Amino acid sequence: MARARSGARAEAKRSLILDAAARVMLEHGYAGVTSRSIGAEAGVQAPLVHYYFPTLDDLFVALLQRGVEHSKRQFAAALASPRPLRTLWQQHLDPRGTSLTVELVALSNHRPAVRKALVEMSADFQRVQIAGFTELWRRYGVDTELFPPELAVIALGGVARVIVREQAMGMTVGHDAALAAISRLIARLEPEDDQEDEGG
Amino acid sequence: MARARSGARAEAKRSLILDAAARVMLEHGYAGVTSRSIGAEAGVQAPLVHYYFPTLDDLFVALLQRGVEHSKRQFAAALASPRPLRTLWQQHLDPRGTSLTVELVALSNHRPAVRKALVEMSADFQRVQIAGFTELWRRYGVDTELFPPELAVIALGGVARVIVREQAMGMTVGHDAALAAISRLIARLEPEDDQEDEGG
DNA sequence: ACGAACTTATAACATTTGTTCAAACTTTGG
């Protein structure tokens, strides 16, 4: 059957186009993402983009979906790692994911379809993250009255986003001190050596 | 001389146009900001926008400048207030300033002139904020090894930006818990009553 | 009241955008 072949190839082409769109978005911002710029980046003509994604909204939503799925997989992997907190922090410092998120969020401001998808997926992911931190905080014996999992999720994402974005722009005022302090804070819960320190 | 009269009026018109641009940007995102949309919002024709701001880059830079100046004034006022930390936090929760910042940052991704201005002004403001927090932390006896002023500035801005943006999109998962925890953290350094607590 | 400087609007421009249409090319089942 023709569908089997085309189904596999089509998925690869879709992915190729999404990759190109992500690269363009990272380099030129969301407003630089056009059927033509994506096509050029993917080595393809503009109408082909619309063949796979009828409207650009469809493409943006697909990009978003792929990103959230990746984030979920990463989050689960981090939780299962020896030092979940440190792993999570390092993941958050990856400029690609963070910058894409910033662009998609800004984009969603005037694209109702994208906005709707973003809100739904983000709320879902946020709940997953909070559940993960609830378990982690319990394991570490963190005072959840003082620093609840909800705040941990927001703080982790917020701080990382600021640092990554500023670094991408060549602004590094105070970053050394902040990064060092965060490392020390994490080390309190997840010591680098094998010595434990759980004094609350 | 004619300049005196026009100077005053021109400044008012400039301000009117900047206000309109800010409103459009808040409502439709930066990509929705065009000479025509600004004109419509300001009750003026598009070319007049270019009369005051030859290119849109000029307008964006002016908007940025005005915003930073406002932020600096607000920051100084907060530091001089009875409870600087709480005042700062409430200022950061104002959706207008935060959302505008997010848009201008995204915008600067593909507008070199705006990017340059943003980096310079932000770095300057960041240094002012760090200096302010250094003094404040000294007053409060905060352990700067554990939580340096640099991290405080980044955390305050980062967390506030996440919450404000999510609220603007109708996403409030975990916000109640996070906001309550932040209030309690602030209250540790700045009690609501008149009882002092400077235990380091 | 006159003329010069300053403001504003109308009309138009070249360019870029998202998207569509029909035609060409490619694969592949029979």
Added chain:
DNA sequence: CCAAAGTTTGAACAAATGTTATAAGTTCGT
């Protein structure tokens, strides 16, 4: 090898954009 399905492209569309040229209106010193 042929036809049909799937894929890719070239050409074109209306709409929107930043910007300019130009002309009309307004203000104000004299």
